[in-house]
Amino acid sequence: MKAVHRLVVPALAVLLLTGCGSSTSLPQTQAGDPQQQPDFALLADIPIPSGATMDNERSLILGDKDRWTGRVVMKLWKSAPEATAFYQQQMPAFGWEPIMAATSGISVMSYVRADRAATVQVESGSMWGATVRVTVAQRAGPSSTNSSATVPYAPAPVMSPAPVLMSPVYSEPSTKR
Structure with missing residues (x-):
């Protein structure tokens, strides 16, 4: 029995470690670090x-640097509500201005910073913790900084109402003499 136990424990450890091959540990960052x-x-x-x-x-x-575009998907040991609270507190500390938040089973928060926009999506993990997706891209709209580096912004055209076509009015000739 001891021989089987000596073989099973290392085999389980190898299986657990092989499942971690598609992820990279990230160093913690918070404002002021x-x-x-x-x-x-x-x-x-x-x-x-x-x-x-x-x-x-x-x-x-x-x-x-701070000009990247794309999506970062992270696994956290925090619960989804803890991860949501972390991002609601820390994104503004990194200079991101909150513009929208919808928190529920899957929480979505949007932020802007100069000519960039970020969306943070937090959901409960399938087995533990939470999954966080941070998507950052060039902002589509006016920017308070270097406007030559931004995507041109044009407001949606204002449509005037279509002209109302009226049928001509004809008067019937009078039958009185």
């Missing part, structure tokens, strides 16, 4: 909770 490790410099402008791991298969990061 020193600069992140160079490996994660692309994520310097968003908060990362302690213990977060990035899902490499579902994440896409294009660009560098």
Whole structure:
């Protein structure tokens, strides 16, 4: 029995470790923290909770520093309500202005910062913790900073009402003489 136990425990450990191959541990960042490790410099402008791991298969990061565009998918040990509260507190501390939040089973929060927009989606994980998706892209609209670097913004055209066509009015000739 002891021999079987000695074989089963290491085999389970190997299986658990192999399942973690598609994620990367992320260093924690919060407002006021020193600069992140160079490996994660692309994520310097968003908060990362302690213990977060990035899902490499579902994440896409294009660009560098605080000009990246894409989606970062993270697994957290925090519950969904804790993760939502973390992002509601920390995104403004990173300079992101909140513009919308809908919190429920799946929480969605939107933020703007200069000429960029970010959406944070938080949902309960299938087995533990929460899954967080942070999507950042060029903002489609006017910017308070360098307007030559932004996407041109034109408001939707105002449609005037269609002209009302009236049928001509004819008078019947009078039959009185």
